[in-house]
Amino acid sequence: MKLALRALFLLVFCFALTSLNAQHDDGDHGDHSADDGHDQATTVHESCSDGHEGYDPASVILHHIADANHFEVIHGVNLPLPLFLYAPGHGFTTGFSNMLGNDEELKSVDGYVMNHGRVNRLADTAGDAMLAGEFDVECILHKTEVDTTGKELDTYFAKINGKEYKLNAASVGDGGLLGGGITNFYDFSITKNVFTMLFAALLLIFLWMAVARGYKKNDGQAPSGIQSLMEPFFVFLRDEISIPMIGEKHYEKFQPFIMTIFFFILFCNLLGLVPFIPGSANVTGNIAVTMALAVIAAVVAYTNGNKHFWGHVLWMPGVPVFVKPLLTVVEVLGLVIKPFSLMVRLFANITAGHIIILSLISLIFIFGNNGESVMGASAGGVVGVAFTLFMNCIELLVAFVQPFIFAILTASYIGAAVEEHGEAAHA
Amino acid sequence: MSMLFLADFSVIKPDFGLIFWTVLIFLVLYGILAKLAWKPIQKALSKRNHEIQDSIDEAKLVQAQMAQMKDDNQRLLAEAREESTRIVSEAEAFAKKRREEAIGEAKEAAQQVSMNAQREIANMRDSAMADLKKEVGVMALDIAEKVIRKDLKSDATQKALVSELVNNLN
Numbered sequence: 001m002k003l004a005l006r007a008l009f010l011l012v013f014c015f016a017l018t019s020l021n022a023q024h025d026d027g028d029h030g031d032h033s034a035d036d037g038h039d040q041a042t043t044v045h046e047s048c049s050d051g052h053e054g055y056d057p058a059s060v061i062l063h064h065i066a067d068a069n070h071f072e073v074i075h076g077v078n079l080p081l082p083l084f085l086y087a088p089g090h091g092f093t094t095g096f097s098n099m100l101g102n103d104e105e106l107k108s109v110d111g112y113v114m115n116h117g118r119v120n121r122l123a124d125t126a127g128d129a130m131l132a133g134e135f136d137v138e139c140i141l142h143k144t145e146v147d148t149t150g151k152e153l154d155t156y157f158a159k160i161n162g163k164e165y166k167l168n169a170a171s172v173g174d175g176g177l178l179g180g181g182i183t184n185f186y187d188f189s190i191t192k193n194v195f196t197m198l199f200a201a202l203l204l205i206f207l208w209m210a211v212a213r214g215y216k217k218n219d220g221q222a223p224s225g226i227q228s229l230m231e232p233f234f235v236f237l238r239d240e241i242s243i244p245m246i247g248e249k250h251y252e253k254f255q256p257f258i259m260t261i262f263f264f265i266l267f268c269n270l271l272g273l274v275p276f277i278p279g280s281a282n283v284t285g286n287i288a289v290t291m292a293l294a295v296i297a298a299v300v301a302y303t304n305g306n307k308h309f310w311g312h313v314l315w316m317p318g319v320p321v322f323v324k325p326l327l328t329v330v331e332v333l334g335l336v337i338k339p340f341s342l343m344v345r346l347f348a349n350i351t352a353g354h355i356i357i358l359s360l361i362s363l364i365f366i367f368g369n370n371g372e373s374v375m376g377a378s379a380g381g382v383v384g385v386a387f388t389l390f391m392n393c394i395e396l397l398v399a400f401v402q403p404f405i406f407a408i409l410t411a412s413y414i415g416a417a418v419e420e421h422g423e424a425a426h427a
Numbered sequence: 428m429s430m431l432f433l434a435d436f437s438v439i440k441p442d443f444g445l446i447f448w449t450v451l452i453f454l455v456l457y458g459i460l461a462k463l464a465w466k467p468i469q470k471a472l473s474k475r476n477h478e479i480q481d482s483i484d485e486a487k488l489v490q491a492q493m494a495q496m497k498d499d500n501q502r503l504l505a506e507a508r509e510e511s512t513r514i515v516s517e518a519e520a521f522a523k524k525r526r527e528e529a530i531g532e533a534k535e536a537a538q539q540v541s542m543n544a545q546r547e548i549a550n551m552r553d554s555a556m557a558d559l560k561k562e563v564g565v566m567a568l569d570i571a572e573k574v575i576r577k578d579l580k581s582d583a584t585q586k587a588l589v590s591e592l593v594n595n596l597n
Contacts, residue, residue, distance in 0.1 A: 062437070067437065067445060084444075117594035118437070170437065172437075172440040172441065172443075186444065188444040188447060190448070190477060191444070191445065192447075194444075194448040194449075194452070195448065197448065197452045198452060201455070204460065205460065206457060208460055208464035208468075209464060211468065213463040215472075220475075234468055236471070238472075255455065256460065256461040256466065257457065257461075259460070263454075285438055286438045286441045286442040287439050288445035288449065289446075289449045290444045292445075292449035295557060296450065296454075347439075351438055
């Protein structure tokens with residue numbers, strides 16, 4: 001089992017490495033400093049105008065915390081990731097992300113184009129001829145449009161055979177509510193975040209299987225090795241989260257869930273702090289991930305809710321009848337607010353930390369006046385490194401604290417749902 | 428430009444694909460870890476807890492038993508000591524009594540014996556004196572008779588006869 005998993009992982013990894021599209025820098029960014037892979041603006045190669053663009057820290061930062069359809073190893077060298085794209089009416093398109101070309105030569109396949117590391121699709125107005133087959137893309141153009149209400153809208157265009165085709169936004173599920181725009185396809189690819197989640201999951205499985213083997217091996221004896229390293233975590237989460245929050249009676253049923261949610265978030269956080277592959281993905285700082293986890297936590301809590309819990313939510317006992325409907329509204333809102341707070345808290349903490357670190361790194365480029373002032377860059381480097389070191393320590397703390405908070409709140413929601421009548425005094 | 432930042436702030440735009448994969452990965456991870464890690468670990472830990480608790484309980488029980496036994500031993504020892512003291516003193520008293528009795532008896536017996544011996548001696552002396560008296564009387568009669576029979580003839584013969592008789596007497 002373990003051997004097979006290892007072999008499979010190795011195979012996948014080897015395959016991915018052999019298909020690396022190692023393209024070299026063409027010289028207009030000769031400074032290969034350590035921060036190169038991390039902080040280069042990526043708009044340069046995709047711009048048709050060869051003009052030297054200024055350093056835009058905001059777009060660089062937002063690009064780095066965003067999900068991507070490939071995994072940047074260093075600048076210009078991307079680990080291809082599998083694409084599973086679905087456009088209603090056009091069916092599935094699958095392959096590896098390098099089929100859409102690299103930073104030098106972009107390609108459009110079935111209308112899909114790589115834009116800043118994310119797969120976009122040509123708008124349906126391009127016509128069916130452009131939405132099937134391969135075309136060479138000359139460049140991606142960025143334009144700011146003003147719509148009828150005076151709102152500025154960012155639009156991207158792909159220049160194919162001298163003609164500009166509008167690109168739809170990347171696949172999002174917000175229906176344009178948060179500025180995502182309307183898309184005409186769904187992206188179920190193994191993105192950078194998905195890759196990191198899989199990696200974290202595999203690490204967790206290897207780690208805890210080894211721990212579990214220790215219990216089998218040292219049956220009736222003192223723990224040893226990795227087992228004694230990880231046992232305090234298990235015992236701590238059991239004694240500090242599960243038992244006090246859920247109660248002696250029910251905690252055993254939910255302890256595995258609390259453990260999984262804690263360690264999954266913890267490992268994703270820690271991998272997010274590693275600045276190079278296989279880390280660097282902003283997994284728990286993506287609202288889709290935290291939303292999924294929060295909804296799972298809420299579903300686990302509410303589906304285990306007993307009569308007593310639902311009685312309190314839907315028709316609060318012990319209060320005057322005219323207050324009951326009011327409380328029902330409040331409690332039902334609470335059912336939604338609880339997972340919402342879980343989602344936002346984790347997302348905001350992780351994203352904020354990453355933005356601060358990337359801002360500090362950006363100081364090097366800002367002080368350096370985009371490569372013109374070496375002294376300024378050095379000063380920025382000194383300041384940036386010192387503050388980044390400090391921020392990394394805080395982020396490390398946050399990486400442990402946030403899963404703990406997520407787990408303890410999840411446990412308290414579960415505890416409230418399974419609490420039996422008379423177990424606690426009524427407020 | 429400000430709108431550009433917001434528009435590019437893609438991490439707050441939930442992507443169906445990422446939601447799908449997160450849910451899938453998390454649930455599969457939960458399934459695998461729950462079955463292969465959490466439950467066995469939970470079982471092993473609670474088993475160990477029970478074992479430790481049992482051991483402690485047993486140790487306490489044994490300790491209590493030991494204390495009980497120690498008390499018993501002490502009590503038994505004290506009792507035995509008391510008993511032995513009693514036995515010794517009783518034996519001593521008995522021996523003393525016996526000795527005194529024995530001495531008394533011995534004294535009495537010795538007195539009896541000496542009394543008997545004195546009485547016997549007195550008896551024997553009395554009978555010997557009586558026999559002697561009787562014998563001396565008879566001898567005196569005999570001598571007197573013989574003296575009377577011979578002496579009548581001569582003095583010499585009388586003297587010889589007396590000395591012969593006296594010699595015979597010796």
